[in-house]
Amino acid sequence: MSVIFEPFKIKSVEPIRMTTREEREYLLQAAGYNLFLINSEDVLIDLLTDSGTSAMSSEQWAGIMRGDEAYACSKSWFRMRDTIREIFGFEHVIPTHQGRAAERILFSIMCKKGHIVPNNTHFDTTRANIEYHGARAIDLLKKEALDPAAELPFKGDMDIVALEKTINKAGQEHVPLILLTITNNSGGGQPVSMSNIRAVSAVAQKYNIPFYFDACRFAENAYFIKLREPGYQNKQVKEIVRDMFSYADGCTMSAKKDALVNIGGFLCTNDGRLAEQERELLILTEGFPTYGGLAGRDLEAIAVGLHEVLNEDYLRYRIASTQYLGRHISEAGVPIVQPPGGHAVYIDAKAMLPHIPVDRYPGQALSIELYLHAGIRSVEIGSVMFARKDPKTGSDIPAPMELVRLAIPRRVYTQSHIDFVVEAILEVYARKDKIRGVKIVQQAPFLRHFTAKFKFVK
Numbered sequence: 001m002s003v004i005f006e007p008f009k010i011k012s013v014e015p016i017r018m019t020t021r022e023e024r025e026y027l028l029q030a031a032g033y034n035l036f037l038i039n040s041e042d043v044l045i046d047l048l049t050d051s052g053t054s055a056m057s058s059e060q061w062a063g064i065m066r067g068d069e070a071y072a073c074s075k076s077w078f079r080m081r082d083t084i085r086e087i088f089g090f091e092h093v094i095p096t097h098q099g100r101a102a103e104r105i106l107f108s109i110m111c112k113k114g115h116i117v118p119n120n121t122h123f124d125t126t127r128a129n130i131e132y133h134g135a136r137a138i139d140l141l142k143k144e145a146l147d148p149a150a151e152l153p154f155k156g157d158m159d160i161v162a163l164e165k166t167i168n169k170a171g172q173e174h175v176p177l178i179l180l181t182i183t184n185n186s187g188g189g190q191p192v193s194m195s196n197i198r199a200v201s202a203v204a205q206k207y208n209i210p211f212y213f214d215a216c217r218f219a220e221n222a223y224f225i226k227l228r229e230p231g232y233q234n235k236q237v238k239e240i241v242r243d244m245f246s247y248a249d250g251c252t253m254s255a256k257k258d259a260l261v262n263i264g265g266f267l268c269t270n271d272g273r274l275a276e277q278e279r280e281l282l283i284l285t286e287g288f289p290t291y292g293g294l295a296g297r298d299l300e301a302i303a304v305g306l307h308e309v310l311n312e313d314y315l316r317y318r319i320a321s322t323q324y325l326g327r328h329i330s331e332a333g334v335p336i337v338q339p340p341g342g343h344a345v346y347i348d349a350k351a352m353l354p355h356i357p358v359d360r361y362p363g364q365a366l367s368i369e370l371y372l373h374a375g376i377r378s379v380e381i382g383s384v385m386f387a388r389k390d391p392k393t394g395s396d397i398p399a400p401m402e403l404v405r406l407a408i409p410r411r412v413y414t415q416s417h418i419d420f421v422v423e424a425i426l427e428v429y430a431r432k433d434k435i436r437g438v439k440i441v442q443q444a445p446f447l448r449h450f451t452a453k454f455k456f457v458k
Contacts, residue, residue, distance in 0.1 A: 060261070063303065074296045087306055088242075099252055105281050117176065119138070135176070138166060157196040160203060191224035210249040215245075219237065250274075253265055345408075347404040379404070381405045385399070
């Protein structure tokens with residue numbers, strides 16, 4: 001059969017409060033046209049992020065009840081640790097309350113002023129944590145991947161030639177680690193191929209530089225490898241995951257994505273000496289090394305979720321449901337990053353709204369319009385989030401792409417919800433010429449997109 005339905009039954013429901021356009025207009029004004037500042041009860045379909053928004057399974061809720069809340073060396077900690085060792089293959093597991101805490105610990109130890117950290121594309125908190133310590137985050141995505149319309153199977157691949165040039169230019173002593181984000185969130189949720197993983201690993205070994213994954217969506221990336229890379233079609237996703245991670249020295253992970261939980265994360269390494277330093281910092285800021293800022297019930301839910309996310313029926317549904325949204329809007333003319341990613345569909349706001357210049361933030365303007373029209377919350381992935389300051393002039397250097405991300409929470413929305421989103425986007429697309437740009441009137445020095453305030457430009 002060609003129809004792919006949700007491979008789960010709904011046991012508990014949460015009502016959605018309907019709002020009117022007039023209400024939403026008032027709420028937007030009160031929030032300074034920043035969708036991060038809209039109350040969740042005032043959102044009809046929330047596609048702001050897939051982070052921490054998953055619906056947990058009956059087995060995860062059973063794990064919640066099994067949670068051992070002992071301060072030190074709880075049974076729940078050992079279940080989580082052993083699960084991570086089994087799936088990823090790393091010896092040392094450092095639990096944290098979420099992914100950015102793992103990043104902060106890792107970069108606090110490894111990064112210094114004058115260092116550079118190459119990646120395919122850093123996401124917002126990763127970049128901020130690196131640059132907070134005086135290092136510089138370098139994006140080395142292949143140039144062809146910066147064309148949203150290009151149909152390539154692995155647009156998350158790092159440019160290997162550029163990686164070697166970057167290391168040689170900076171000097172390997174100034175490169176404390178190489179990162180690879182799987183899937184590449186900032187670049188459209190695009191996967192990284194196994195061949196590219198091997199190539200990055202080979203460069204890292206050549207220059208004796210540690211190689212780490214930002215592993216938030218590791219299972220989705222592995223499933224794309226199974227679907228698209230020759231030689232992997234008959235392998236189980238769990239085998240592909242072990243193969244992927246066998247090339248790395250460690251990883252950071254927000255468990256709020258592919259571990260299907262609402263809070264949690266971890267940091268992994270095979271370097272015992274580094275792990276001791278990380279545990280010392282963990283104790284200072286997060287908690288004892290066997291809970292790391294999490295309750296025992298959270299450790300249990302992560303252990304269960306990491307097994308469930310490898311279920312291929314689930315992954316088939318997950319990828320197909322995202323492609324369903326992308327296909328229906330792109331066939332009607334809406335420009336998106338092609339092909340659709342695993343966790344989100346990214347609308348190319350620059351192409352959709354050519355009358356709005358990049359310094360008037362077409363992505364932010366489109367996200368505002370989607371909420372105003374239909375109560376859909378999305379997020380700008382463009383020059384609001386990723387513009388860099390010109391060191392000479394202080395003005396913004398625009399981001400490579402101006403995107404709006406529609407991130408689909410895991411196991412939360414049904415096809416009828418997505419059909420509503422499709423209809424709303426097409427209605428906005430039909431009147432796209434009337435959408436106005438915005439300017440920033442208030443912003444923070446770091447991660448400004450979370451709290452910035454905007455006004456429309458006449």
